[in-house]
Amino acid sequence: MNHYRIETIYTLLQPLSHIGESESTQSFLNTTTVVNDGVPEEVFVYTGNALRGMLRDCGARYLLNKLDIRVPLKAFHLLFSGGSIGGAQSLDIDQARVIRKALPFVSLFGGGVGNQILDGKLKQTFVYPICRETNNIIPSYIEKSDYSWRHFTNVIEFSRKDDEKNVNLAEQFLINNEEIQLIEGENKKKKEKDGPATQMRYGVEYLAAGTKLWHRWDIICNELELGAFVSCLHEWQKQPYLGGMSGKGFGLVAAEMDLVKEDGRESFAQIGQEFIKLGTTAEQAKKAYDEHLKEMYDSYLIDNKEEFTKLLAGEVK
The missing domain is CATH 1.10.1200 (Non-ribosomal Peptide Synthetase Peptidyl Carrier Protein; Chain A)
Incomplete structure (x- = not known):
């Protein structure tokens, strides 16, 4: 097992909507409290749960598209939502080992399989804007900002027709x-x-295009599991959006991802509007993962698709 620390700088190419509260016809950005030089202050935050859920969906799509299959509802819930526990919870180490080996994606994200829970291997921070309030939170190599995150926000109004x-x-x-x-x-x-x-007017608070945000992953995993993580990024780059209201023009981002190592930093992935460029470590991991999926297809799916669905349901011993 290796430890991979991946830090990302997101640059908003379009306004970002990530709603925390709504009041009447106004929706406000999600915020949290941070302590800045001993003073508690409010700051925008993009939750880790939202980022993880988005990447999980992308990885599940990549997996099923590569295997060219559809799965029953129970397996669908496992891949896209983390599954659920049926019956009394137990721990079957041998079964867990089989699932982790055959399904690096499930091993990475975790989930309820059969009657046991597999812990995921992803640890992460929230996504914070690079601003005055987060100067003591983000790494020291990032240039500090003199601007409050409030300088990067505004409200845009939309109209909605009535039911006529x-x-x-x-x-x-x-x-x-x-x-x-x-x-x-x-x-x-x-x-x-x-x-x-009449037409109803409603307002949405947003984070302005051009704003930069910082995020960090810590993943202790093998190369196949890292490859599953890269597959999520590869699928996400087809539509590199964060937050909600993407159909209204919100959320397009670019991402610079670095692998932090003891002897320095290495480019892990660059995701732009029209491209994805993988670094050496990410590219090798994805190649290994793709080869694993091909072997899985050859062994499980050509002659016996039922075995694969049994594996997802936790029925393979």
Whole structure:
């Protein structure tokens, strides 16, 4: 087993929405309290759980696409959500060893398999903006900031139409004239009851494009498990977004990931808008993982797909 410390600098290429609280029609960024020079202060934070869940989904998609299979609901929950425990919890070391060896992805992220829980191997920090409030939290090699994270935030407003049906579209695209008349009648009643149709305005607080954020992973694992982690990054780079509202233009990021070693730093992965460039360690690990998946396909899936689903369900001894 090796210890891999991976530090990432995310650069927002579009505004970031990561909602913590909502009040009326306003949504606010997620925050936490940090102590800065002995003074407690509020700061934006992107939760580790959100980042881990996103990468888990990406890794599960990569795995199933590589194996070219669909799985039953129980296995689906294990891969994408961590599974669940059925019956009395127990620890079967031999079974756990089989699962960890055959499924590095599950070994890395952990989950409930059969009637036991496999601990994951990922440890991480929250994702913090590089700002005045986090100067004592982020590593010393990163240039300190004189700006508060509040300088990087703003509010954007959107409009949402009310529930009134669009009769013009109905007349253009609906076949049944009776349905059009029904819509017109419902709209007339609504206007008589509620008055003229209005649009609702709502505001979303966001972190501005150009903001940089810092994050760290600590992973004690073997090369295959590291390869499973790299596969998550490889799948994520196809749509490198963080947070919510990506359909409205939010969340696009670039990422510079470094592997921190005793003798210095090594580029682990560079993820941009149009590319992913893996460092030597990451590339070798992904290659080993891909070869493992090919062997798994050859041994489990060509002749007997049931064996693979039994493995995911924790039924292989």
